[in-house]
Amino acid sequence: LVLVLERRPKKPVLKCTVTMESQVDQAISTSNYNALSRIFTTSWQSLGQGEQRTLSAYFIKASLASPTFLPAAFQSASAISAMRTALGHLPPSVENASDNKLRHMLFDYLVEEEDYRAAGNILAGMNMEANDPQSVYYTPDAERTDVYVKIAECFLNEEDYVEAETFVTRAGTSVESIPDPENHVALILRFKSTYARVLDANRKFLQAAGRYYDLSQANANANANSNANPSATGDGASDSEMMVDDDDLLEFLGRAATCAILAGSSSQRQRILGLVFKDDRLPQLDSIPHFKTHSSIVTKMYMNQIIVRDDDLVTFIDSLGDHQRALMSDGLTIDQRALIEHNMVAVSRLYTSIYFTDLGELLGVSSARAEKIACKLIMDGNLIGGTVDEVDGVLNFDANEPELVSWDGAITSFCTQLNKITDAVRHHY
Numbered sequence: 001l002v003l004v005l006e007r008r009p010k011k012p013v014l015k016c017t018v019t020m021e022s023q024v025d026q027a028i029s030t031s032n033y034n035a036l037s038r039i040f041t042t043s044w045q046s047l048g049q050g051e052q053r054t055l056s057a058y059f060i061k062a063s064l065a066s067p068t069f070l071p072a073a074f075q076s077a078s079a080i081s082a083m084r085t086a087l088g089h090l091p092p093s094v095e096n097a098s099d100n101k102l103r104h105m106l107f108d109y110l111v112e113e114e115d116y117r118a119a120g121n122i123l124a125g126m127n128m129e130a131n132d133p134q135s136v137y138y139t140p141d142a143e144r145t146d147v148y149v150k151i152a153e154c155f156l157n158e159e160d161y162v163e164a165e166t167f168v169t170r171a172g173t174s175v176e177s178i179p180d181p182e183n184h185v186a187l188i189l190r191f192k193s194t195y196a197r198v199l200d201a202n203r204k205f206l207q208a209a210g211r212y213y214d215l216s217q218a219n220a221n222a223n224a225n226s227n228a229n230p231s232a233t234g235d236g237a238s239d240s241e242m243m244v245d246d247d248d249l250l251e252f253l254g255r256a257a258t259c260a261i262l263a264g265s266s267s268q269r270q271r272i273l274g275l276v277f278k279d280d281r282l283p284q285l286d287s288i289p290h291f292k293t294h295s296s297i298v299t300k301m302y303m304n305q306i307i308v309r310d311d312d313l314v315t316f317i318d319s320l321g322d323h324q325r326a327l328m329s330d331g332l333t334i335d336q337r338a339l340i341e342h343n344m345v346a347v348s349r350l351y352t353s354i355y356f357t358d359l360g361e362l363l364g365v366s367s368a369r370a371e372k373i374a375c376k377l378i379m380d381g382n383l384i385g386g387t388v389d390e391v392d393g394v395l396n397f398d399a400n401e402p403e404l405v406s407w408d409g410a411i412t413s414f415c416t417q418l419n420k421i422t423d424a425v426r427h428h429y
Contacts, residue, residue: 037078056086074109120154141177161201209259216252254291265341277302
């Protein structure tokens, strides 16, 4: 036992770590990317976890300190592999938060290369401290929001809607804590746009429609805020600098129309349709190729007219994204179900009763499916006054409109008119 203890080498790992740090310095100074790859794949297997973390932190700090290594090293897959390995084996804290700095640089490069998933994953590993201003990782609310929005945007580009929702939700938490939102208008608009896109992608069309419509009113809202608080824009920003391009606002309006059309039949959807229908810019959508029939469809839906499969409807369906035409569990696509539900409500305004065989023919579905859809709408409270006579196979409608429906329509009309009046007053003064 004594002989074994005497033969044990003293601190071999420390010597090995020092040697490998020298190798890292040599590889960085000569831009020998293959050598770096060997260090962080095979060579460092002889190190313990603690020594691996120390070497990783050393490599990152040395990379940032070198005047020639970055960003040239990003062109090498071997160098990027070494960086990823090092970023995954770090101590709890790195001097001057060097790991975060490297993540930002690598993120920018990967975005330029359109490798959005890799870019999002790199930025998602950032260490951000929200509560301790003394920490090297302390990140203000606005900066954290920006990071989360960037990550969500990357996953949206990769159509990974689950991950996108995770990070835009985190952004929603931090954006509410920004102490001076008037100085971060562009960031907040980016968050709202990303959030609306995530809702849209996850088929939450009613919520997405509301968000898109709010975004389409961004300039009007900014003018209202600046008139209420002239100092809100700060000394270095003018109203024109904060204005959103009119084409972008029209794009948001078009997306609001799309999502409102696809949303399930409800009084809330009718409100959104009313806002879009009464928007003075609605006819301008006709000049945009992917929105050229939206105004026609919105008008028919808001006016509770039966929509038949004509050229306008075909053009509208062709303009939809894949997630907006997905096949649902009931065997209908999203656009088919939305159209059938709308036509069901439209029929209730024209008939006091109708046989399901006739209703199915009118809707383009079987009588059994028409009955099933009618029952669902009645149960959800979206086919008010509807009753099913299963014996005779008849759907009956109560001709008297409930007071709440009439009241809801009056409120919607009043709010729309009030918005137009306030806009006119702002433009005049």
